[in-house]
Amino acid sequence: MPVTIRRFQLADFDGVDALWTACFPDDPPHNRAAVAIPQKLAFQPDLFWVAEDEARIVGSIMAGYDGHRGWLYSVAVLPVAQRGGLGSRLVRTAEQALQALGCSKVNLQVRDTNEAVAAFYARLGYAQEPRISMGRRLTP
Numbered sequence: 001m002p003v004t005i006r007r008f009q010l011a012d013f014d015g016v017d018a019l020w021t022a023c024f025p026d027d028p029p030h031n032r033a034a035v036a037i038p039q040k041l042a043f044q045p046d047l048f049w050v051a052e053d054e055a056r057i058v059g060s061i062m063a064g065y066d067g068h069r070g071w072l073y074s075v076a077v078l079p080v081a082q083r084g085g086l087g088s089r090l091v092r093t094a095e096q097a098l099q100a101l102g103c104s105k106v107n108l109q110v111r112d113t114n115e116a117v118a119a120f121y122a123r124l125g126y127a128q129e130p131r132i133s134m135g136r137r138l139t140p
Contacts, residue, residue: 003058003086005093008048013037015057016050023076030137036062036074049093051077051086059086063094063106070098072108091124109133 008016017033024031040048040062051059058081062073072094077087098106108126110118118128 003051003053003081003089005049005051005059005089007046008037008041008050008060010041012050012052012057016060019057019060019076019078020074022078024074030139031074047094047097049090051081051090053081059090061090061094063098065098065101065103067102070095070101070103070106072106075108087120088124091121 013033016037020027020031020033029035037048044064047063047065049061050057059077061075064071064073072091075087075090077090095106106126108121110121122128
């Protein structure tokens with residue numbers, strides 16, 4: 001049975017939480033599922049997908065669009081399911097949805113130490129841009 005990509009449902013929460021814990025063990029608390037998923041469900045919930053294999057969540061991706069640029073977030077594939085094209089399928093799913101909304105450019109961020117993930121995105125046509133990524137937490 002092939003892996004199915006579909007929109008996130010509340011029943012997927014525990015599976016996504018386990019996925020993110022496996023894929024993003026060093027993420028700060030504000031990126032954890034308990035915080036990020038409710039925030040996503042409150043804004044553009046249709047831009048959140050999971051990959052399911054025999055009732056098990058093996059991948060996820062969230063996207064956002066502000067009317068100017070699109071963004072990809074929390075692209076995750078369980079290590080045992082990596083290198084089989086699932087990550088590419090998730091990214092293409094989000095790109096198609098963003099394009100249907102009128103989005104003409106998609107941005108994403110990769111930690112500068114994560115060379116394998118940067119190489120993955122390069123294979124999908126993403127290029128490093130001469131930018132400085134800056135951020136400021138508005139809540140503690």
